[in-house]
Amino acid sequence: MLEIYGKQSSYCDGVSRRSFLRVGGFTFGSMASLPLVDILRAEAAAPKKQSHKSVIHIYLAGGPPHQDTFDLKPDGPAEYRGEMKPIGTNVPGIQICEVFPQMAKMMDRFTLIRSVAGCVDQHDAYQCMSGWKRADLAVAGGYPAVGSVVTRVKGPVMTAMPAAVGLAAPATERRWSDPGDPG
Structure with missing residues (x-):
């Protein structure tokens, strides 16, 4: 019309x-x-055309355990290995779960982090996202969000766009996710 x-x-x-x-x-x-x-x-x-690089950090609370998806232990003891079988990817030496065949074809476009260690023996989102214990986040002002840290280290990409956007689910703790949240 x-x-x-x-x-x-x-x-x-x-x-x-x-x-x-x-x-x-x-x-x-x-x-x-x-x-x-x-x-x-x-x-x-x-301004001249620049090549932009960004980090998209997606935090999904819950889900299957790492030993059943991206860090399989096929040769480990029965109590550690899961039911799933590993498949090869397009990156030599990296295997992932058999339920991700499409991802296996594109593994050269992803980064796997298999070395996360916590400061306390807990499976806590605070630790995973901030590197701090839950009690340490209670300080006045809190600690900066993940996107704020990346922006500080790498610098802003474009002045017309926000450097970081927090997308934590409302059901999770947002103090370490959303830029500008006082913590």
Whole structure:
């Protein structure tokens, strides 16, 4: 429905040729009114194209254990190894669970962290996300969010976009996830 000052169609499934040409003519006319020199000057003043790299950190509380997904122990004792079998990936020496065949084909695009160790013997989200004990996060002001730390170390990528966005689920503790949260 591109009608401008004309009869509007009651259907949304098509655009008439006349309506398309009318709107296209308005668009071309407005573009033609801009001097070419101004357009070229704006392009020259625009910052050079940069290659951007970002970190997307997804924290999913719960889920299957690491020994059944990404850190299988097929040669370990029966009480440590799971029911799943490992499959090879496109990265030599890395095996993951047989239920991830598509991920195995793209393993060169992922990073596995298999060396997480806690400061206390607990499976605690606080530890995993911050490196601190739960009691240590109670200090005035708290500790910075993961995205804030990455931004501080790597610097902002673009001024027009936020450097970090916290996406922790409301059911989880957000003090270590969301930038600007006082902790």
